[in-house]
Amino acid sequence: MGNGIRSLVFKFANELREASRQRIGQMKSDGEKFCLTFDEWTSLRRKRYMNLMLALNGSNLMNLGLVALHGSMTSKRILETVEQRLGEFDVTLQNDNTVDF
Numbered sequence: 028m029g030n031g032i033r034s035l036v037f038k039f040a041n042e043l044r045e046a047s048r049q050r051i052g053q054m055k056s057d058g059e060k061f062c063l064t065f066d067e068w069t070s071l072r073r074k075r076y077m078n079l080m081l082a083l084n085g086s087n088l089m090n091l092g093l094v095a096l097h098g099s100m101t102s103k104r105i106l107e108t109v110e111q112r113l114g115e116f117d118v119t120l121q122n123d124n125t126v127d128f
Contacts, residue, residue: 047089048116054083061123065109067096077105079112091116 051061062082069075075096081089094112110120 044115047091051081051089051116051118055117055123059083061118063109063113063120067100068093075100077108079109081116081118 054061063079064082065077065079067075067077076093077096078093079091081091083089091112094108096108100108113119113123
């Protein structure tokens with residue numbers, strides 16, 4: 028029974044991710060730009076995560092989820108991690124990183 032619930036949760040998460048990807052794609056095609064923020068968080072069990080958020084239209088936030096971090100996180104590894112997660116939503120730092128305030 029646990030696998031049934033787990034598969035439902037994963038299916039729902041994938042549906043939400045796809046809806047976010049489509050929303051971002053529509054905004055990109057409309058010429059919108061995004062502002063990225065991210066923050067590292069450590070749990071009580073000393074597990075580390077990075078949370079990524081996109082600011083849309085200057086104020087609406089879209090959470091791109093938590094990424095588990097392992098080992099030492101140099102600036103190069105942080106950049107790779109951010110780019111990988113953004114890639115899951117078809118966003119790049121090179122083309123989509125400017126917001127006019």
